[in-house]
Amino acid sequence: MSSSATARDIHLAVVAGDGIGTEVVEQGLLVLDAALAGSGVGVSTTDFDLGARRWHATGETLTDTDLDAIRTHDAILLGAIGDPSVPSGVLERGLLLKLRFALDHYVNLRPGKLFPGVASPLAHPGDVDFVVVREGTEGPYVGNGGAIRVGTPHEVANEVSVNTAFGVERVVRDAFARAAARPRKKLTLVHKHNVLVHAGHLWRRTVEAVNAEFPDVTVDYLHVDAATIFLVTNPSRFDVIVTDNLFGDILTDLAAAITGGIGLAASANINPDRTAPSMFEPVHGSAPDIAGQGKADPTATVLSVALLLDHLGLHTQAKAVEDAVAADLAGRGSAERVRSTAEVGKDLAARVAG
Numbered sequence: 001m002s003s004s005a006t007a008r009d010i011h012l013a014v015v016a017g018d019g020i021g022t023e024v025v026e027q028g029l030l031v032l033d034a035a036l037a038g039s040g041v042g043v044s045t046t047d048f049d050l051g052a053r054r055w056h057a058t059g060e061t062l063t064d065t066d067l068d069a070i071r072t073h074d075a076i077l078l079g080a081i082g083d084p085s086v087p088s089g090v091l092e093r094g095l096l097l098k099l100r101f102a103l104d105h106y107v108n109l110r111p112g113k114l115f116p117g118v119a120s121p122l123a124h125p126g127d128v129d130f131v132v133v134r135e136g137t138e139g140p141y142v143g144n145g146g147a148i149r150v151g152t153p154h155e156v157a158n159e160v161s162v163n164t165a166f167g168v169e170r171v172v173r174d175a176f177a178r179a180a181a182r183p184r185k186k187l188t189l190v191h192k193h194n195v196l197v198h199a200g201h202l203w204r205r206t207v208e209a210v211n212a213e214f215p216d217v218t219v220d221y222l223h224v225d226a227a228t229i230f231l232v233t234n235p236s237r238f239d240v241i242v243t244d245n246l247f248g249d250i251l252t253d254l255a256a257a258i259t260g261g262i263g264l265a266a267s268a269n270i271n272p273d274r275t276a277p278s279m280f281e282p283v284h285g286s287a288p289d290i291a292g293q294g295k296a297d298p299t300a301t302v303l304s305v306a307l308l309l310d311h312l313g314l315h316t317q318a319k320a321v322e323d324a325v326a327a328d329l330a331g332r333g334s335a336e337r338v339r340s341t342a343e344v345g346k347d348l349a350a351r352v353a354g
């Protein structure tokens, strides 16, 4: 995939990864090509062979050389990372989280939108259209911890959640800016400050302080356990949710479940300061249970491509992709049969082109 070089050409790093990652990324790239056709914007891709295959062959997850090469691109499209043949955590931490941390993806943006015609497991979902701003570089995912007396009855295992004033403030400010730009202008902080008093109070104080800069934004607060209730009983109450890395991870799988399933849930790992490329990927993982069967829904990846186009300022093309997805989803209820991964990708590309 390439075209003659123009000033606006997109240089895309592609990390298809493991399991269904390769299947859904192929379709995402097909739709990206269709979206850019005739626009005057070309795209060139560099494939990065990262994931289980590479680890088995070399023992490497993500080297400094890989990172340096990835940094030269405008954006990254990632499929999924993780494979049952690799010890749990090796690729997730050593590759996926390393990318997010090294490239300072402190805003992990995850829309929760119920498209018209999509079946939700909720009886009365209402108008569900919110966005989760999940902190992407801190929390319990930083690897601050350890275990002693491993494997004995006296084992002690710690996983420390790191929350810095710097890290919390920058993601909270981003979430406020997003809320201020939306019609409802509402921000919900989700944490657990009744128990996690150190981190929770930092988040609460930060939200209160930054609110002064965004007086039009209404703020509310939910403990994370209660937030799971309202996501199921009244998801339309949410507009922008800001939360930490772990809570955001969990809440966004739930958000996916209520808006049509994990196969539809897109995400963007954004470096708002643009000091490194941002990364776009479906919320889901490598789904070993269906990998290689052509069963994966590529729609989450395609919607992540729309987020990528938006991030690069190609708003018309982003909307064309989202509109194609909306039309495809609207027609699914009446479909005679479930389509394969490749068929969905082909249909979406045709809609974008047509």
Ligand SMILES: NC(=O)C1=CN([C@@H]2O[C@H](COP(=O)(O)OP(=O)(O)OC[C@H]3O[C@@H](n4cnc5c(N)ncnc54)[C@H](O)[C@@H]3O)[C@@H](O)[C@H]2O)C=CC1
Binding pocket: 020, 024, 079, 080, 081, 082, 083, 084, 092, 096, 262, 263, 264, 281, 282, 283, 284, 285, 286, 287, 288, 289, 290, 295, 296, 297, 298, 300
């Ligand atoms: N961003 C990433 O790369 C992520 C990686 N992982 C990794 O992926 C591996 C599997 O993790 P799981 O917990 O099973 O989560 P998962 O998201 O891969 O799968 C959960 C369930 O959702 C289904 N599913 C996922 N994507 C789908 C799609 N596009 N279409 C239809 N069904 C889909 C799967 O078949 C499975 O039943 C693990 O190694 C995990 O660490 C998990 C989450 C995110």
Ligand SMILES: CC(C)CC(=O)C(=O)O
Binding pocket: 092, 093, 096, 097, 249, 283, 285
């Ligand atoms: C595998 C994890 C590191 C990532 C994850 O589950 C996510 O970002 O949603």
Ligand SMILES: [Mg+2]
Binding pocket: 249, 250, 253, 283
């Ligand atoms: Mg997750």
